[in-house]
Amino acid sequence: xxxxxxxxxxxxxxxxxxxxxxxxxxxxxxxxxxxxxxxxxxxxxxxxxxxxxxxxxxxxxxxxxxxxxxxxxxxxxxxxxxxxxxxxxxxxxxxxxxxxxxxxxxxxxxxxxxxxxxxxxxxxxxxxxxxxxxxxxxxxxxxxxxxxxxxxxxxxxxxxxxxxxxxxxxxxxxxxxxxxxxxxxxxxxxxxxxxxxxxxxxxxxxxxxxxxxxxxxxxxxxxxxxxxxxxxxxxxxxxxxxxxxxxxxxxxxxxxxxxxxxxxxxxxxxxxxxxxxxxxxxxxxxxxxxxxxxxxxxxxxxxxxxxxxxxxxxxxxxxxxxxxxxxxxxxxxxxxxxxxxxxxxxxxxxxxxxxxxxxxxxxxxxxxxxxxxxxxxxxxxxxxxxxxxxxxxxxxxx
Amino acid sequence: xxxxxxxxxxxxxxxxxxxxxxxxxxxxxxxxxxxxxxxxxxxxxxxxxxxxxxxxxxxxxxxxxxxxxxxxxxxxxxxxxxxxxxxxxxxxxxxxxxxxxxxxxxxxxxxxxxxxxxxxxxxxxxxxxxxxxxxxxxxxxxxxxxxxxxxxxxxxxxxxxxxxxxxxxxxxxxxxxxxxxxxxxxxxxxxxxxxxxxxxxxxxxxxxxxxxxxxxxxxxxxxxxxxxxxxxxxxxxxxxxxxxxxxxxxxxxxxxxxxxxxxxxxxxxxxxxxxxxxxxxxxxxxxxxxxxxxxxxxxxxxxxxxxxxxxxxxxxxxxxxxxxxxxxxxxxxxxxxxxxxxxxxxxxxxxxxxxxxxxxxxxxxxxxxxxxxxxxxxxxxxxxxxxxxxxxxxxxxx
Numbered sequence: 059x060x061x062x063x064x065x066x067x068x069x070x071x072x073x074x075x076x077x078x079x080x081x082x083x084x085x086x087x088x089x090x091x092x093x094x095x096x097x098x099x100x101x102x103x104x105x106x107x108x109x110x111x112x113x114x115x116x117x118x119x120x121x122x123x124x125x126x127x128x129x130x131x132x133x134x135x136x137x138x139x140x141x142x143x144x145x146x147x148x149x150x151x152x153x154x155x156x157x158x159x160x161x162x163x164x165x166x167x168x169x170x171x172x173x174x175x176x177x178x179x180x181x182x183x184x185x186x187x188x189x190x191x192x193x194x195x196x197x198x199x200x201x202x203x204x205x206x207x208x209x210x211x212x213x214x215x216x217x218x219x220x221x222x223x224x225x226x227x228x229x230x231x232x233x234x235x236x237x238x239x240x241x242x243x244x245x246x247x248x249x250x251x252x253x254x255x256x257x258x259x260x261x262x263x264x265x266x267x268x269x270x271x272x273x274x275x276x277x278x279x280x281x282x283x284x285x286x287x288x289x290x291x292x293x294x295x296x297x298x299x300x301x302x303x304x305x306x307x308x309x310x311x312x313x314x315x316x317x318x319x320x321x322x323x324x325x326x327x328x329x330x331x332x333x334x335x336x337x338x339x340x341x342x343x344x345x346x347x348x349x350x351x352x353x354x355x356x357x358x359x360x361x362x363x364x365x366x367x368x369x370x371x372x373x374x375x376x377x378x379x380x381x382x383x384x385x386x387x388x389x390x391x392x393x394x395x396x397x398x399x400x401x402x403x404x405x406x407x408x409x410x411x412x413x414x415x416x417x418x419x420x421x422x423x424x425x426x427x428x429x430x431x432x433x434x435x436x437x438x439x440x441x442x443x444x445x446x447x448x449x450x451x452x453x454x455x456x
Numbered sequence: 457x458x459x460x461x462x463x464x465x466x467x468x469x470x471x472x473x474x475x476x477x478x479x480x481x482x483x484x485x486x487x488x489x490x491x492x493x494x495x496x497x498x499x500x501x502x503x504x505x506x507x508x509x510x511x512x513x514x515x516x517x518x519x520x521x522x523x524x525x526x527x528x529x530x531x532x533x534x535x536x537x538x539x540x541x542x543x544x545x546x547x548x549x550x551x552x553x554x555x556x557x558x559x560x561x562x563x564x565x566x567x568x569x570x571x572x573x574x575x576x577x578x579x580x581x582x583x584x585x586x587x588x589x590x591x592x593x594x595x596x597x598x599x600x601x602x603x604x605x606x607x608x609x610x611x612x613x614x615x616x617x618x619x620x621x622x623x624x625x626x627x628x629x630x631x632x633x634x635x636x637x638x639x640x641x642x643x644x645x646x647x648x649x650x651x652x653x654x655x656x657x658x659x660x661x662x663x664x665x666x667x668x669x670x671x672x673x674x675x676x677x678x679x680x681x682x683x684x685x686x687x688x689x690x691x692x693x694x695x696x697x698x699x700x701x702x703x704x705x706x707x708x709x710x711x712x713x714x715x716x717x718x719x720x721x722x723x724x725x726x727x728x729x730x731x732x733x734x735x736x737x738x739x740x741x742x743x744x745x746x747x748x749x750x751x752x753x754x755x756x757x758x759x760x761x762x763x764x765x766x767x768x769x770x771x772x773x774x775x776x777x778x779x780x781x782x783x784x785x786x787x788x789x790x791x792x793x794x795x796x797x798x799x800x801x802x803x804x805x806x807x808x809x810x811x812x813x814x815x816x817x818x819x820x821x822x823x824x825x826x827x828x829x830x831x832x833x834x835x836x837x838x839x840x841x842x843x844x845x846x847x848x849x850x851x852x853x854x
Contacts, residue, residue: 213739338736338748341611341760350736353751353758360751360758362739 068146071153074188086110087161087181088152089145091285093117093136094180096297099427100132102176110161110180128392128420144287151286157183157259160281166191170304173330177427179283179301183259185275192250192279197227198371199306199327201299201320202236202313207345210236210313213337215243217312220364222249226371229254229306231298232267232274236312236320241274251278252305256298257290258282299323307371308333310361314348321348324358325432333370335361392416392424397433397443404440466544469551472586484508485559485579486550487543489683491515491534492578494695497825498530500574508559508578526790526818542685549684555581555657558679564589568702571728577681577699581657583673590648590677595625596769597704597725599697599718600634600711605743608634608711611735613641615710618762620647624769627652627704629696630665630672634710634718639672649676650703654696655688656680697721705769706731708759712746719746722756723830731768733759790814790822795831795841802838 069081069088078084087110094101104113108123116122117136122129152159160167160182171178184191198221200214218228218240227250230237237253244251253274257263259282262271274280283301284294299322303309309327311334314320327334336358339346352358361367392414399405399413411421425441428434434441467479476482485508492499502511506521514520515534520527550557558565558580569576582589596619598612616626616638625648628635635651642649651672655661657680660669672678681699682692697720701707707725709732712718725732734756737744750756759765790812797803797811809819823839826832832839 209738337739338744338751338758339738340607341735341737346736350758350760353736354760354764360736360748362748362752366752 064146068149068153069159072149072157072159072183074158075190080111083109083111084159084161085145085149086114088149088159088285089114090180091183091283092141092144092148092288093139096179096283096294097174097177097300098132099176099423100128101136101180102178104129104132105180106176126420127417128423147287148285151258151260152183155185155260155286157185157286160184160191168194168305170194170197170306170330171301174300174304177300178304182281182283183285185259185280186278187276192227194227194229194252194279194305196225196371197229197252197306198367199229199302199309199323200236200240201230201302201309201311201323203315203318203320203345203348204233204235204237205315205345206235206239206313207339207343209339209343210337210345211239213339214239214312217310217337217364217367218243218249218251219247221367222247222251224364224368226250226368227252227278229302231255231295231302231323232263232271232280234264234266238267238270240312241270241278245273245277253278253280254298254301254305255280255282255290256284256294258284258286258288260286261289263290295319296322300326303327303332304330306332308335308367310335310337310367310370311349311352311358312337313339313343313345314352315344316347316351318348321352324352324356328356329432334358335367335370337361392420393427396421396424396428400428400434400441400443402442402445404437404442406440410441462544466547466551467557470547470555470557470581472556473588478509481507481509482557482559483543483547484512486547486557486683487512488578489581489681490539490542490546490686491537494577494681494692495572495575495698496530497574497821498526499534499578500576502527502530503578504574524818525815526821529790545685546683549656549658550581553583553658553684554673555583555684558582558589566592566703568592568595568704568728569699572698572702575698576702580679580681581683583657583678584676585674590625592625592627592650592677592703594623594769595627595650595704596765597627597700597707597721598634598638599628599700599707599709599721601713601716601718601743601746602631602633602635603713603743604633604637604711605737605741607737607741608735608743609637611737612637612710615708615735615762615765616641616647616649617645619765620645620649622762622766624648624766625650625676627700629653629693629700629721630661630669630678632662632664636665636668638710639668639676643671643675651676651678652696652699652703653678653680653688654682654692656682656684656686658684659687661688693717694720698724701725701730702728704730706733706765708733708735708765708768709747709750709756710735711737711741711743712750713742714745714749716746719750722750722754726754727830732756733765733768735759790818791825794819794822794826798826798832798839798841800840800843802835802840804838808839 065085066081069084070076090110122133214236221228222244228240228244229252230240232253241251262268303323303326309323311320311324324334336349336352338360353360359370395414407422411418433444463483464479467482468474488508520531612634619626620642626638626642627650628638630651639649660666701721701724709718709722722732734747734750736758751758757768793812805820809816831842
């Protein structure tokens with residue numbers, strides 16, 4: 059990619075608002091989306107510190123800018139995917155389907171994503187009508203189980219219409235059930251809707267929603283942090299949920315079984331200090347078991363309709379608690395080592411670092427990541443593991 | 457009643473466990489139930505200080521034991537009902553239907569009622585199987601609207617059975633709808649159930665529940681603080697609700713319209729520091745509007761089943777807030793005067809007393825009563841009126 063002309067061509071294909079003053083940075087940001095899994099904190103920190111182009115050069119040359127062992131491990135993790143042909147493919151395929159690439163700092167960049175800090179997306183691949191994206195700054199996420207009941211479908215449709223009428227964008231994950239109805243109802247009300255996918259924009263998932271997703275791409279926004287060609291995988295669904303939560307002022311779980319992936323999105327919303335709402339239902343409905351649990355155990359606000367949801371989005375009361383809320387498993391080796399030495403009895407970071415064989419900085423960073431998943435909490439006397447929040451304690455991806 | 461033999465006869469007829477060492481006190485306590493309306497704080501304070509017999513003598517002789525103008529007004533309020541023939545009638549009619557009279561201090565007296573302090577009942581007329589009453593110390597109140605839905609009926613029946621199976625007595629008000637089903641289901645599970653009536657035990661209300669109340673009298677407990685002959689009146693229903701709440705470790709509202717009397721019972725439970733639970737339901741059900749509001753606005757705990765209710769009764773988390781929760785109107789003239797000068801801007805007791813033309817002690821007492829109803833709150837800078845909590849803001853009695 060030392061040849062500048064192809065870089066500018068590739069970038070121009072996915073940046074209709076261009077020309078960009080620094081096309082190499084754009085190309086590098088897009089390239090990074092092919093290298094890392096969503097939410098890779100080390101990549102986020104590296105790119106935050108050095109910019110995507112310099113970070114990519116370091117990776118190409120295998121010269122980590124610091125002797126940090128975590129960075130060394132990350133380079134080893136990313137290197138196998140380093141393939142300039144795949145970078146080019148990502149851009150060409152995106153251009154072919156009319157997708158554009160957003161990077162942090164763009165006027166269209168959803169501001170809420172910045173709250174994810176180094177866990178945020180490096181860039182976003184976006185399908186939307188031409189011209190500037192409509193703003194996401196008044197959004198509510200409507201999420202829920204794929205196996206929605208007629209009650210949940212009705213609540214979702216009414217809520218999405220009511221939110222659209224109030225000028226809120228409806229954010230969801232395009233899954234079967236609650237998600238799909240939320241998107242459809244928002245479109246039916248001429249409202250904005252945003253579908254956040256776990257895989258690449260060239261492979262709409264689920265297949266049953268291909269037509270719906272094409273319609274959202276024409277009338278709303280479909281986006282993903284993964285490049286064209288990326289398959290929607292279990293872990294990517296769970297990481298995708300953090301984007302849904304971060305892009306929304308409030309996340310509302312309409313229906314969820316006791317172990318629905320919607321609880322994962324709820325956990326992200328809580329972590330981000332966003333409003334968290336849950337719709338009540340029959341105590342005999344398995345599809346409301348998860349929402350009732352969110353209210354009982356996690357301080358989710360009981361919401362009845364679009365008015366309640368709009369109120370929550372305008373003034374999230376922050377009553378959410380995270381303890382044990384649907385932890386996200388992680389493949390990060392530091393985190394695994396820290397998890398291994400975490401107990402329900404609080405330990406200091408120094409103690410944890412010594413036991414895990416990590417630097418205090420690395421242990422501290424790992425604890426931060428683990429706390430994001432709800433598997434660890436900080437108290438006055440140190441960090442402790444949240445009972446029951448184990449890696450195997452997972453629902454299926456939505 | 458200076459003639460001792462008839463006194464002993466009258467008392468013996470309603471005190472199967474006798475003989476009582478002080479029958480005159482028992483007779484006086486029963487007599488007081490014919491003189492005062494439920495929750496008369498002045499009567500409670502007077503009888504608490506002097507005992508029922510001495511207090512009754514003072515009333516007979518029109519010699520208030522203190523020059524307190526509130527007491528003078530109370531004497532004037534009670535005097536028109538002073539009629540020894542009606543005292544005798546109350547005892548004879550009670551004996552005739554097999555009712556007994558409980559007074560504070562009796563081994564069978566429901567301990568929870570003591571938390572009502574001077575607002576508590578002076579005595580209780582009780583219909584129950586012969587022998588010592590079964591204890592009420594593990595009780596849950598199940599209350600709700602008269603117009604229950606099939607869903608509410610099912611939740612109530614399941615909950616009452618589950619509570620009975622766990623050894624909890626089910627307390628309710630024998631009304632149509634939720635109340636009646638709660639009693640029936642507890643009986644069907646061979647559990648204890650307590651029906652608290654607003655009128656006398658010789659006039660079961662509602663008439664449709666005459667057979668049910670006879671059955672509860674044979675297998676459980678039917679009680680009232682009002683004597684035989686007393687009509688169930690609107691105000692008495694609302695005051696009756698405080699007994700339901702006080703006798704129970706937790707009060708659960710199963711279904712309630714936006715302005716159900718069940719919210720009044722919930723308010724008493726909250727005031728008494730009892731657990732307050734509310735059952736969720738469809739957001740489209742008017743019968744769940746009140747329970748959702750209790751969760752959203754008053755911190756009621758969302759409860760799904762008997763297990764949740766038993767947990768609440770064992771460990772009420774006290775998350776309830778009272779502001780504006782279904783205030784009870786009052787006929788007390790001091791309270792009316794205080795209410796007239798209360799504003800949403802806080803005022804000191806001194807200021808309020810001056811504006812209302814009351815002594816500081818009387819204004820203070822009235823404020824205490826008003827705060828019990830949720831219509832006034834004390835803050836760091838004084839007392840203020842709770843907006844929307846007006847006397848006309850009433851639901852129908854249950």
